[in-house]
Amino acid sequence: MSDIITVRNLYKIFGDKPKVAIKALKEGMSKDDILRKHKQIVGVQDINFSVQEGEIFVLMGLSGSGKSTLQRLINRLHEPTSGEIVIKGTDIVKLNMKDLREFRQKNFCGMVFQNFAILPHRTVLGNVEFGLELQGVDKEERQEKARKIIRLVGLEGNEENYPSQLSGGMQQRVGLARGLAVDADILLMDEAFSALDPLIRRQMQDELLELQSRMKKTILFVTHDLDEAFRLGDRIAIMKDGLIVQMGTAEEIISKPADDYVKTFVEDMDRSAVLTAGTIMLPVKERAFTGDGPRTILRKIRRFGLSGILVTDSKRHLQGYIIAKELAEYVEKNKGKEDLKMDPSLVREALHVDRDMPLNEVINIYQEADYGPIAVVDAGQRLEGVIVRGAIIAALSEGYEVELNDSSEPTESTESRGPSESSKSSESHAPPDASASSRPGD
Numbered sequence: 290m291s292d293i294i295t296v297r298n299l300y301k302i303f304g305d306k307p308k309v310a311i312k313a314l315k316e317g318m319s320k321d322d323i324l325r326k327h328k329q330i331v332g333v334q335d336i337n338f339s340v341q342e343g344e345i346f347v348l349m350g351l352s353g354s355g356k357s358t359l360q361r362l363i364n365r366l367h368e369p370t371s372g373e374i375v376i377k378g379t380d381i382v383k384l385n386m387k388d389l390r391e392f393r394q395k396n397f398c399g400m401v402f403q404n405f406a407i408l409p410h411r412t413v414l415g416n417v418e419f420g421l422e423l424q425g426v427d428k429e430e431r432q433e434k435a436r437k438i439i440r441l442v443g444l445e446g447n448e449e450n451y452p453s454q455l456s457g458g459m460q461q462r463v464g465l466a467r468g469l470a471v472d473a474d475i476l477l478m479d480e481a482f483s484a485l486d487p488l489i490r491r492q493m494q495d496e497l498l499e500l501q502s503r504m505k506k507t508i509l510f511v512t513h514d515l516d517e518a519f520r521l522g523d524r525i526a527i528m529k530d531g532l533i534v535q536m537g538t539a540e541e542i543i544s545k546p547a548d549d550y551v552k553t554f555v556e557d558m559d560r561s562a563v564l565t566a567g568t569i570m571l572p573v574k575e576r577a578f579t580g581d582g583p584r585t586i587l588r589k590i591r592r593f594g595l596s597g598i599l600v601t602d603s604k605r606h607l608q609g610y611i612i613a614k615e616l617a618e619y620v621e622k623n624k625g626k627e628d629l630k631m632d633p634s635l636v637r638e639a640l641h642v643d644r645d646m647p648l649n650e651v652i653n654i655y656q657e658a659d660y661g662p663i664a665v666v667d668a669g670q671r672l673e674g675v676i677v678r679g680a681i682i683a684a685l686s687e688g689y690e691v692e693l694n695d696s697s698e699p700t701e702s703t704e705s706r707g708p709s710e711s712s713k714s715s716e717s718h719a720p721p722d723a724s725a726s727s728r729p730g731d
Contacts, residue, residue: 291342294339294346294376294509296336296372296373298336298337299335299369299371300335300371300372301359302370303331304330306327306328310323313326314334314335319530320530331531332359332362335532336533342507345501346507346523347510347511348360349512349522349525349527349528350513351529356511357480363477363509364400365381377396397473397475398469398474400468401461401465401476411451413439413444413447413450414436416464417466417467419467420468420470421435431470438469457485461482464481465493469504474506475509479511481493481510490517515555519542522538525542534551535547543560560648561649561685562648564648566645567644569676569680571680572675573672573674575598577601577611583619583620586598587616590613596614596661597660598610599639599675601671606672607670610636610638610664612661619632640663642665644666644667644674648681655676663675
């Protein structure tokens with residue numbers, strides 16, 4: 290995906306001496322000291338980030354952190370003090386007001402606010418078509434578009450109702466529909482669901498995710514709620530004192546908080562709802578191939594002290610799981626046969642999950658398992674990694690920082706798990722392709 294919004298070295302100072310404030314910031318003076326000494330309010334300072342096309346990018350922080358100021362700078366509702374805001378290749382900081390208005394109409398869906406900001410004297414239909422009316426779209430066309438969006442957000446049948454006749458959740462849907470009706474690429478949402486009660490808020494989050502799966506807008510979403518940020522955001526920027534202190538996915542932030550401020554933010558989060566199978570999976574040390582004979586497979590198992598082994602074809606497509614004890618008994622029983630073939634009944638179904646499955650769901654599957662680890666597969670059923678009990682326990686432990694899965698080794702030691710887990714963990718300490726021995730038959 291390409292970047293649709295890029296912000297570089299962005300500052301916003303509220304006051305009559307912005308250059309003095311920026312100079313003081315660069316010299317290391319704090320936001321509070323600048324307010325006391327120079328009477329200048331630092332809105333945001335030295336902001337740099339990009340938002341990809343079709344991404345939900347969340348700006349998150351406490352009151353006064355600068356998150357709403359930053360969003361308003363993105364479409365120049367606030368004028369930047371310095372810096373660049375490049376949207377679809379155009380630095381909007383350099384646009385005059387006429388060109389800016391035209392740019393907004395073509396590229397921004399408008400803003401969806403916490404207080405809904407819908408017009409009380411207009412019906413649902415009138416509110417939803419309002420942006421199109423401002424664009425000069427003729428009445429028949431704009432009403433047709435508005436009715437389509439009204440159906441999309443689940444408000445069909447309410448076209449002629451007024452806001453006072455709607456519940457809070459329905460009013461919020463009107464605000465969302467009005468933004469979507471313009472059919473521009475970028476949607477700005479500022480604490481859009483904060484005024485709703487928890488149940489309706491959750492429903493609106495679901496609605497947004499469902500709509501996003503179909504419409505693929507680029508959404509810049511502001512919230513003070515960490516649960517909401519983690520639930521909605523493809524990526525999240527956590528702000529404090531006008532600065533972005535950490536930016537990344539929910540998994541990256543909860544697994545490796547950048548500082549004590551972020552660590553305090555995430556310490557009460559349910560890690561099992563944020564971490565995924567892909568986060569905690571370990572590399573597969575060894576695997577069997579469909580062309581391997583039983584003695585070849587048994588040698589692989591014994592070489593690494595495994596309790597069992599996953600079976601794949603030559604392209605890593607998962608085929609099953611073999612329990613070491615059962616295979617050893619089969620080989621011993623048939624030790625007089627030189628050309629011993631694999632008994633298909635020894636290849637059991639392998640428990641497997643997608644790498645994006647939340648850890649709490651993985652735990653439920655693991656608890657029901659009678660044997661073996663859980664394999665992690667991609668969309669094509671190719672083996673990517675493995676999850677063992679020790680990795681789950683470690684990921685849920687307070688203070689444990691998960692090593693996000695790449696080429697690095699897992700940080701937890703086998704000694705910390707006890708004997709039963711040590712044998713399981715040995716199944717997973719090298720990348721799958723690096724583990725493959727040759728595939729001869731017996």
